[in-house]
Amino acid sequence: MTEVEKTSIDYAQFPDKKGHFGIYGGRFVSETLMPALDELEEMYNRLKDDPSFQKEFDEDLAHYVGRPSPLYYAQRWSDRLGGAKIYLKREDLNHTGAHKVNNTIGQALLAKYSGKSRIIAETGAGQHGVASATVAARLGLQCEVYMGADDVKRQSLNVYRMKLLGAKVHAVTSGSRTLKDAMNEAMRDWVTNVDDTFYIIGTVAGPHPYPQLVRDFQCVIGREAREQCLEMTGKLPDALVACVGGGSNAIGLFHPFLEDEDVKIYGVEAGGHGVETGEHAAPLNDGVPGVLHGNRTYLMEDEDGQIIETHSVSAGLDYPGVGPEHAWLKDIGRAEYVAINDDEAMDAFRDLTRIEGIMPALESSHALAYAAKLAPTMGKDEVIVVNLSGRGDKDILTVAAIDGIEV
Amino acid sequence: MNRINQTLEKTRQEGRKALVTYIVCGDPVVDATLVTMHKMVASGVDIIELGVPFSDPMAEGPVIALGHERALANKTSLKSTMAVVKAFRETNNDTPVVLMGYANPVERMGYEVFAQRASEAGGDGLLTVDLPPEEAEPLNEQLKKVGIENIFLIAPTTTKDRAQQIANLAGGFLYYVSLKGVTGAGHLDVGSVEAKLAELRQLTDLPICVGFGIKDAQTAKAIAKTADGAVVGSLLVDKMGALAEQPAEDIADAVVDLIRPIREGLDELKS
Numbered sequence: 001m002t003e004v005e006k007t008s009i010d011y012a013q014f015p016d017k018k019g020h021f022g023i024y025g026g027r028f029v030s031e032t033l034m035p036a037l038d039e040l041e042e043m044y045n046r047l048k049d050d051p052s053f054q055k056e057f058d059e060d061l062a063h064y065v066g067r068p069s070p071l072y073y074a075q076r077w078s079d080r081l082g083g084a085k086i087y088l089k090r091e092d093l094n095h096t097g098a099h100k101v102n103n104t105i106g107q108a109l110l111a112k113y114s115g116k117s118r119i120i121a122e123t124g125a126g127q128h129g130v131a132s133a134t135v136a137a138r139l140g141l142q143c144e145v146y147m148g149a150d151d152v153k154r155q156s157l158n159v160y161r162m163k164l165l166g167a168k169v170h171a172v173t174s175g176s177r178t179l180k181d182a183m184n185e186a187m188r189d190w191v192t193n194v195d196d197t198f199y200i201i202g203t204v205a206g207p208h209p210y211p212q213l214v215r216d217f218q219c220v221i222g223r224e225a226r227e228q229c230l231e232m233t234g235k236l237p238d239a240l241v242a243c244v245g246g247g248s249n250a251i252g253l254f255h256p257f258l259e260d261e262d263v264k265i266y267g268v269e270a271g272g273h274g275v276e277t278g279e280h281a282a283p284l285n286d287g288v289p290g291v292l293h294g295n296r297t298y299l300m301e302d303e304d305g306q307i308i309e310t311h312s313v314s315a316g317l318d319y320p321g322v323g324p325e326h327a328w329l330k331d332i333g334r335a336e337y338v339a340i341n342d343d344e345a346m347d348a349f350r351d352l353t354r355i356e357g358i359m360p361a362l363e364s365s366h367a368l369a370y371a372a373k374l375a376p377t378m379g380k381d382e383v384i385v386v387n388l389s390g391r392g393d394k395d396i397l398t399v400a401a402i403d404g405i406e407v
Numbered sequence: 408m409n410r411i412n413q414t415l416e417k418t419r420q421e422g423r424k425a426l427v428t429y430i431v432c433g434d435p436v437v438d439a440t441l442v443t444m445h446k447m448v449a450s451g452v453d454i455i456e457l458g459v460p461f462s463d464p465m466a467e468g469p470v471i472a473l474g475h476e477r478a479l480a481n482k483t484s485l486k487s488t489m490a491v492v493k494a495f496r497e498t499n500n501d502t503p504v505v506l507m508g509y510a511n512p513v514e515r516m517g518y519e520v521f522a523q524r525a526s527e528a529g530g531d532g533l534l535t536v537d538l539p540p541e542e543a544e545p546l547n548e549q550l551k552k553v554g555i556e557n558i559f560l561i562a563p564t565t566t567k568d569r570a571q572q573i574a575n576l577a578g579g580f581l582y583y584v585s586l587k588g589v590t591g592a593g594h595l596d597v598g599s600v601e602a603k604l605a606e607l608r609q610l611t612d613l614p615i616c617v618g619f620g621i622k623d624a625q626t627a628k629a630i631a632k633t634a635d636g637a638v639v640g641s642l643l644v645d646k647m648g649a650l651a652e653q654p655a656e657d658i659a660d661a662v663v664d665l666i667r668p669i670r671e672g673l674d675e676l677k678s
Contacts, residue, residue: 027539028537029465029539030537031559031564031565032563032564032587035569175476180463181463187465188468289514291514301515305514305515306512
């Protein structure tokens, strides 16, 4: 094992006491919610170092989610690409089919400890909605999920899964009818029902302490990957790659490696029709800092500060903001954020399916597409770990539509 | 002295309750805003809150959220809202105007530039729904330089410590949110408002206006008993939206018809 140099930044100290990562993060919500956030923060600070809470979380991850998820050497694909060895962190094998459940398990435990009887969630692709409905069913909590009306259409399988699990799904018809509007509507519900409702935010965005606690719950991905990589390759990876919408799977993989300066970190945003066309969902590539959904971060907006519509083939990446910690990691140069467009992601989806027999989610396909570009530029003894954040079953209808096939 | 403080000082001396009205700039048609502002003043409105439309108005109920959508469809921006304030000031130098909206358009313009321009246009206050005291200090600093008051919300959930912290930062008046919910919600509890206001009075001498959920003269009167003023918004925005196809004058007259009984109701409380 090689000893890697530590950087001077103590990443564990972020966010600061007011929830800031540099100038990003914070708490930008209406006054009604501020006391609820204070309460949540206080409870989380108490529980996160409580061994019995941690034990319950770890046991749920082991026996209910099926962790640890494997790290898989995609040898055939790596050989084809002709460069670095690509290892896939198999979050697609988790119960419910994506990394999202790591966080909902954690937040459902918080909901249980808080004594609230009702949970709400927003969802884009539906994975977080399904994961929330799942933990609600298991804990006997009432669950309502807000989903943009357009996403309800393109992710109809997940909508039906949520209904089977007993959740009520609200199709949100305001604004651009996608994830951001679902989040607005969830916030409106929360402000109205704040006494008995726990809001399970699905990504590392929103007001403090959400970006912190979602990150902490997702860090199991990176901790496992670190150990598994050392065990399988005898060293740390040379590069990490993960897709970034809100950025929870990415921060979960990246965070345990931040102090390992020699590990290069790449976050992959949705380039849609191409960053140069303006039709994309890549605020870290083509956005500016602003305030939305409770935090300051990079946003896609016009010159008047109005949030603009985004485009991505993948519903889970179709969001105009990004977690504040990513905004900060970009500014300090610790991570590099690139974009992959729809077509490139579709190619990676097909390649991994045909070459490795693994059907990735369209979100994860963005990370795979970038890894496919990166690998040939690296040596054969170098290692890339890609977060395969979810499985592609939910996307089959989208892919079929692109292929002009009626299923 | 800022127009807000002057006005509320005057209503207090006269033993009157202040009537504060909210409309969205550029809603439902661009030329309805200015004429409605003037007619509201003529029918006894003391303070105008002019909504700055935002693409993601998280604190609004469906009625005002639609108002924001209509205003944006009419290409209304923070800049054009300031232009309307400036035009209003050409013939009205007394009625305070509070710009009410969300943080991002102000962030995009830049705090310093915003303060400069808002002051030049003749604005008197700013209320940013999603900018709690914890995040407000850099903006406050700029607003102070130009004498614009930062209006803060206090909610039923606000603890005593927080209320004190907010009162220390706030200017103009405190806006008490009468219920847990979004604008225009229908579950007003007059008793709990009275109790909370009594608590707030012990913390601050700032005037307190109450809004969210006031639908008619009766609710306005009940709420204003213990408050310095009542804020009416959704009621007006709903009507204006329904009349989108009508001439601007008619829209403004319809707003006046809604305001008149509320003004009369409040005046029955005159001491």
